[in-house]
Amino acid sequence: MHIFRISIIFFFLLFFNENTVFSQQKEIPKENVQNTSISKKISIAELNKLEKLRNKKVVSLGIVLVIILFFLFYFFYQNNKLKQKIKRKDLKQKILLNVINSGIDTQEIERKKIASFLHDNINSLLSSVGLHLNTFTTQNSIQSEEIQKAKAILAEAHDLLRDISHDLVPSLLVRxxxxxxxxxxxxxxxxxxxxxxxxxxxxxxxxxxxxxxxxxxxxxxxxxxxxxxxxxxxxxxxxxxxxxxxxxxxxxxxxxxxxxxxxxxxxxxxxxxxxxxxxxxxxxxxxxxxxxxxxxxxxxxxxxx
The missing domain is CATH 3.30.565.10 (Histidine kinase-like ATPase, C-terminal domain)
Known part of the structure; x- marks a missing residue:
């Protein structure tokens, strides 16, 4: 907008200067025409010639102004286009960040739920099974290789679930x-x-x-x-x-x-x-x-x- 205002002011200054110059040029010849006895330097034809020259300059200035306005319009059009592009890019980035964060939040919530479920439910069930199995073998004095293997498998499953739970949400972090x-x-x-x-x-x-x-x-x-x-x-x-x-x-x-x-x-x-x-x-x-x-x-x- 500043460039546009400066261009308008520049044009009017030039136009004003042209009017001043030609008005001065016209005043001198008219005095000379009126005072034909003193001097006959400029004729009516010369006045017409100066008037045509003035008109040409005004037209030229008008064309220059139109060209300037065209470039200003193009500049502002491109500038607005660039601003819109930046806004769209920022909007896309915000949407992408929101999508990523939404996915991350969902993952973290699910991790916490799964870790809690594994620790509080599955591990507790396995521990309960192991406890009952130990009580049964002790009360009945049973020594069986299959029961020992079952105990080992239960202990291994318990450890694996504990490790998975820890990887999902570390117990140290929570506690x-x-x-x-x-x-x-x-x-x-x-x-x-x-x-x-x-x-x-x-x-x-x-x-x-x-x-x-x-x-x-x-x-x-x-x-x-x-x-x-x-x-x-x-x-x-x-x-x-x-x-x-x-x-x-x-x-x-x-x-x-x-x-x-x-x-x-x-x-x-x-x-x-x-x-x-x-x-x-x-x-x-x-x-x-x-x-x-x-x-x-x-x-x-x-x-x-």
Missing amino acids: FGLIYALEDLCEKTSNRTLNFDFTCSISSNKRYTEKFEMKIYFIISELFNNIIKHSKATNAQLILSETGNNFIIKVQDNGLGFNARKTDEYEGFGLNRIRARIKKFKGSFDIVSKMNQGTTIKIKIPIPH
């Missing part, structure tokens, strides 16, 4: 909180070829909301899985801290790294899911990575109250 669960995750994930160091400046007794703890735990679990599957690192580190009202997560490794500017090529790493979770909490997600120089991921999430 003791996020810090204990993440420290345990580092310890369990470490092996002879890859070590996960745990550093935390937050009290291990501190608790957050259940939803927040679950999301943070699964975000870090997914980052750990990426390191194990793709990085070929020998050492990784999880650093937790709080700054103001923000929960800070830093995960770094000494692995192969990747081009952080081309994250679309690495969506197999689950980065979209991680970003969606973090955006839902209005947090930030930064990646610093170079080929053969390792990767550092920093996440900042406001702590819910």
